[in-house]
Amino acid sequence: MMENKAPAIRIRGLSKWYGDFEALKSVDLDIQQGEFYGLLGPNGAGKSTTIHILTGLANFSVGDVRVLGHDVISDFRFTRTNIGLAVQEFNFDPFFSIEKLLTLQGGYFGLQKQRAVERAKDLLQQFGLYEKRKQDYRKLSGGMKRRLQIAKALVHEPTILILDEPTAGVDVELRHMLWDYLRRLNDEGVTILLTTHYIEEAEQLCERVSIINRGEIIAEGAPHQLMDAMGMGCIELQLHEQPEHLPDMFNGYDARLEDNMIRIRVEHPNKELPKLLTRVNAENIDLYEVRIRESSLEDVFVKLTGKSMAEEAVNGQS
């Protein structure tokens, strides 16, 4: 695989209609081998549709979709062998134990029986499910099912792992465990593409992200670049006492008084803070506490769309 320098995923002009509804509007996407990449956007933005097209779960109307340089339609055996997919909704075969289920999954991907059995055992151990191997999936807790879902995507040792909302509905502890696991896989060379509507997840994990809204990619880049370029941070000055009105020195700022806190929105809070503090001291304002709120990808989203992701999710699903 190493000699193949083609992008792990390359999408050009991808459009998809559901009847009259244009779910994807000429999407372009490039993900290099070994990257940890995020597709960020509200529910209904087109994230799942994109990965379904990559993996063979959805047909598409127009466009060119390649995995490691190979067309996903004409060379589907190659592209699908290289991709592991964990879909958002659990989709387990209920007739078999979880061990058998993983072995079957290996078989679907062409693994020899013996190899599939070994891989199933390995993954059950890695994900702490070995004790439950003889049970069917319905006996597992929600967190265990989530782990099983990811294990299933890995049986055939894909070079590209695609995860659709991998931590939707999991508790904080498991979320961090999964994040660590995914980072390790990525360190080992596996390209990872995940979709998420959790801002923090994208910021924590992804080297690059695309922000997608209403079927269009509206921003692309490393999270910190996007936040620097477009985000707005915030400095919060907590005062000992509530002033009668916003002190005049803040007139040039995007500042608001909220009880005894002054909230100032600035592009680069870290750079702005020293200047601001000097002036605050000169004005003899009685500070109790200072906080910096870094800009987030959510700010980027708001800046680009004028709405929060939560608002867009509601609108997008109409």
Add this chain to the structure above:
Amino acid sequence: MDSRKYGGFLTILQRELGRFFTLYKQTILPSIITASLYLFIFGFALQSRIGTIKGVSYLQFILPGLAMMAVINNGYSNTASSLYQAKQLSFIEDILIAPISATEAALAYILGGAARGFINGGFILLLGGIAFNIHFHNLVLTFVLMMIVSVAFSSIGLIFGLQAENWDHVMLLITFAITPLVYVGGVFYSIEMLPLEWLKTASLFNPLYYMVNGLRYGTLGVYDTSPLWSIVMAVVLTGVSFAAGVYLFYRGYKIKS
């Protein structure tokens, strides 16, 4: 054969066979019991009144029809219900994302269901053949016809399994088409015994009549209509339904968005 390339196909087939062998109480025993009941109740009760038809005893006469009924019902049900469940519980996605072509996947499902049809029909013929001392007239034809028909109805099961959105849809075809057509397809009588000429003519438009007629020729050597027609009808039905099933799977009908 490159085992990696066709490993996916073989795994689906293995899963389908594994599923119905594991569930043999639901998938194999019922049709044997049903056939036995028909034989005992109809057969013994009517045997003495009807005597022989075309030189064979009534019990022998109805046996191939009962076997064909099992082939048809089981071939259809297995594929229809297996595919419906895979679709409903979304684990069909495991197959759609795997390096398996639509043709291989459809073929694996169809062969899995066809195996159940064939095994059910085969058991009934075998047990009945021993019980009623039947010397099979043309074993090759018997075999081939059962195989072709089981593939045909398994393919029809694939189509209806893809189409179905609830269990009623899965059972619809059995209740309103397959069962009535089998009953009026000459399982229990020779169409020459029908009292009205138009009933005889109407039977000739029933495709299942040809399946029963053909198997009766294969097992007993007796027939109402030339067995050649039975083979032609079976091949045409299989070809059309198989092609349609594979095409719908390829298009991702109701399984891909």
